[in-house]
Amino acid sequence: MKVYVEPELCIACGACISLAPEVYGWDDGEKAKAINREVAKDQENAAKEALESCPTEAIKEE
Numbered sequence: 001m002k003v004y005v006e007p008e009l010c011i012a013c014g015a016c017i018s019l020a021p022e023v024y025g026w027d028d029g030e031k032a033k034a035i036n037r038e039v040a041k042d043q044e045n046a047a048k049e050a051l052e053s054c055p056t057e058a059i060k061e062e
Ligand code: SF4
Pocket: 005, 009, 010, 011, 012, 013, 014, 015, 016, 017, 031, 032, 050, 053, 054, 055, 056, 057, 058, 059
């Protein structure tokens, strides 16, 4: 599973980082970003939950 954040859609609510702190973090522009584009197997459920919880659908799976 690979994920990325569309920075122009991110409103910096922090939900993804709260739900999956090993997958998402803040970038220098104070938007969320995927720490590693390739999600570790044991982080996939958390990564997906965060993706589904993003209020602006800024998190994309590829
Ligand atoms: S949940 Fe969505 S809007 Fe909120 S910080 Fe994460 S990517 Fe940005």
